[in-house]
Amino acid sequence: MESLIRFITKNSPWFTWLFLAILSIVLLCQTNPYHRSIWFGSANFITANVYDLQSSVTSYFGLRQANDEMLEGMGLLETENLALRQQLQEYQDLESLHRDSLKHQYRYLIAHVVGNSINQAENYITIDKGSTDGVHQDLGVTDQNGVIGIVAKVSSHYSLVLSVLNPKLRLSVMLKNTEAFGSLVWDGKDSRYAIFEDLPRNVDYKNGDTIVTTGYTSSFPKNIPVGRIVDTFDGGGSFLTLHVELFSNFNRLNAVHVIFNEEQEERDQLQASVNANN
């Protein structure tokens, strides 16, 4: 017994080590986080407070970087803001443009075709809108596909439209995107085709190119589709004559648009005054 006590006393450091090492291993083996005591982790009161104090000091060290990041973010937002403002301005400009040119200058009235002919030498279309609806002479008429004609006579509730299929109508048209212009007339042969006359010979074109209105006359706005080129007659002069397939099907007209040009009167007066002076 005495020797045992002497052994333990002599080797007390090793026994202490053994005891504490076993205690550490027990702590180490608590691998399940739910079984770990909250007192042995960073979530306990003292530890949490020490970490809290630390972060309240060290968070100031990051302020410069945080500030830089915030400035960078502000720069990005400012750039975005500028871009959006510019876009908004563009839309506002576009809207005012729209008001000026389309809403103010041109106005559409829906009308229905009540009478139509295609096989006579001079063809007219009758529509169900007249002077009480504001319709008057020389207004342009289109359908969803393209140009139909120009109002020739009005009564109180009906109007007579000079059809494209009428040799009395000469429509100012051009090759789309080239500004090379000429006149569209009907040759009285086929209701599907018309003739594009007076196109300068130097113009580059090919079959299938689209013919649109020029806007030179007050009846139609610019770029209303008319038809597409299908063939060329070479008359031998300095101008070309082309065969044009019309977009509108005159056989089956139903709803058409009467185009009101608010500046038509002003424009016609101007042109009339020029003609009178000559």
Place this chain on the structure above:
Amino acid sequence: MSILLYILWLLLAVVLQVLLFNHLSFFGGVALVYVIALLKAPVEINRVLQIVMGFLVGFVVDIFCNTPGMHSLTAVSVMALRDVILHLFNDDPEFKSGLVTMQQLGLSAYARFSLSIIALHCLLLYIIESFTLFNFPVLLLKVLISVGLTFGFCMAFEFAASKK
């Protein structure tokens, strides 16, 4: 007097470890500067007390690292062997009291002594840590980096302290 000085070292080392060096990692290796508190324990302290103190230091670090038992087991084992290792490097039979310092042992002996303790500590710690995930090259790299960092900082602190 040396006990008070030692407590100062102890607190400084643990606080620095917990608040600063635990957050600085270099390729997975961390500088374990609290080992300096184990290195410098005054020689007059009873070995049992040294071992208990080693356990407490490890335990505090464990709590802050959320690694219960890991640093305690390492520190308690290192402290159990510390006096044995110190005898290998200490030629002075008169060295019976006071902190283990560079002036006491001389630069060469102190460096070899601290390197031995640090290497033992890091090796033990990472072996215990890698019981769950054993990958020898990674383990070796971590041990080497930690030993290098810890030794560098501990020597720097020792130089700074000896200048006073």
